[in-house]
Amino acid sequence: MDTCDFFKDFGSNDVNGTNDESEYFNEHNNFVIPNTVYPELDNPFTVDEIVSSVKLLERNNVYGGDNLLNEYFIETVDILNPHICKM
Numbered sequence: 001m002d003t004c005d006f007f008k009d010f011g012s013n014d015v016n017g018t019n020d021e022s023e024y025f026n027e028h029n030n031f032v033i034p035n036t037v038y039p040e041l042d043n044p045f046t047v048d049e050i051v052s053s054v055k056l057l058e059r060n061n062v063y064g065g066d067n068l069l070n071e072y073f074i075e076t077v078d079i080l081n082p083h084i085c086k087m
Contacts, residue, residue: 047081 054077057063057070073080 045085047085050081050084051077 054073057074059071059074061070062068063070
C-alpha cells in the first residue's frame with residue numbers, strides 16, 4: 001500500500017465520527033489532577049531566554065501562522081527584546 005492510499009482510507013471505517021476505543025478510554029480514566037499548579041509558567045520571560053530561543057530559529061523559514069520570517073526576529077532581537085519581555 002502506498003502512502004497516498006493509506007491516507008485516503010485513513011478513518012474510513014469510522015462513518016459516524018466516533019472511535020469506540022477512544023470513547024471507552026475517556027470514560028474510564030480520570031484526567032483531573034488535583035492541585036495542578038505550575039508557578040514557573042507565571043514567570044516573565046527573560047532577555048536571555050528570548051535570545052536563546054531566537055538563536056534556534058532557522059533562516060528562510062516561517063515559524064507560525066503570523067507569516068513573519070525568522071530573519072525578522074534574528075536581525076531585530078536586540079530591538080524587540082524589551083517589548084517581548086513586556087508582553
